[in-house]
Amino acid sequence: MASKLFVTLIITVLFVIGCRRDKTPVPTIVSPVAAYCGEGTVSFSGKVLPIITAQCGACHDQTSSFKIYDYTTTKNYAQSGQLVGCISGNPNYQAMPISGPLDSCSIKIIQNWVNQGMLDN
DSSP, X not given: OHHHHHHHHHHHHHHHHHTOXXXXXXXXXXXXXXXXXXOSSOOIIIIIHXXXXXXXXXXXXXXXXXXXXXXXXXHHHHHHTHHHHHHTTOTTSOOSOXXXXXXXXXXXXXHHHHHTTXXXX
């Protein structure tokens, strides 16, 4: 009997909490990369490299046969078309990262960096 009362009490509390009239919207946390989305001049060190480090670094570090960890290696893959091809879902390239696609803002940042001439900035 006590367990039924406890369950009823919990459900009632959850219902009351869920039906408050003064609900305050929960702020959405937006990553700095997602908030930027590649508008304006794209900084390699400030925008592209953090994406590469976070999303590619575990597999494509200095010990990998496919190194992509700094400006020179990233630019080499970008110049060949392989970087954008792999991250954008181009069927002529293997989809990367293996863990799943990058978010659209990260892809746009990298594409804009390539379109802007792959500056080391």
